[in-house]
Amino acid sequence: MSQDSSVSSLSMVKCQCGIATRIFTAFTPTNAGRRFYKCSKPNGYKCDYWKWVDDPLHSRVANLIHNFP
Numbered sequence: 902m903s904q905d906s907s908v909s910s911l912s913m914v915k916c917q918c919g920i921a922t923r924i925f926t927a928f929t930p931t932n933a934g935r936r937f938y939k940c941s942k943p944n945g946y947k948c949d950y951w952k953w954v955d956d957p958l959h960s961r962v963a964n965l966i967h968n969f970p
């Protein structure tokens with residue numbers, strides 16, 4: 902087994918197939934730990950859709966820090 906990603910859960914985001922994508926975590930050196938949506942179909946059937954997960958919590962925390970006196 903050689904995988905560069907791990908499956909965590911189904912997301913609310915849909916791919917080009919119109920079905921729910923899965924959230925994967927990247928393990929590449931440049932994007933380690935970064936999560937992305939990808940088609941949940943098996944290899945050979947999946948579409949090319951993928952998208953980084955923009956963590957809303959992260960931007961909220963950044964905003965809080967920015968507004969801190």
Ligand SMILES: [Zn+2]
Pocket residue numbers: 916917918919940941942947948949950
């Ligand atoms: Zn798809």
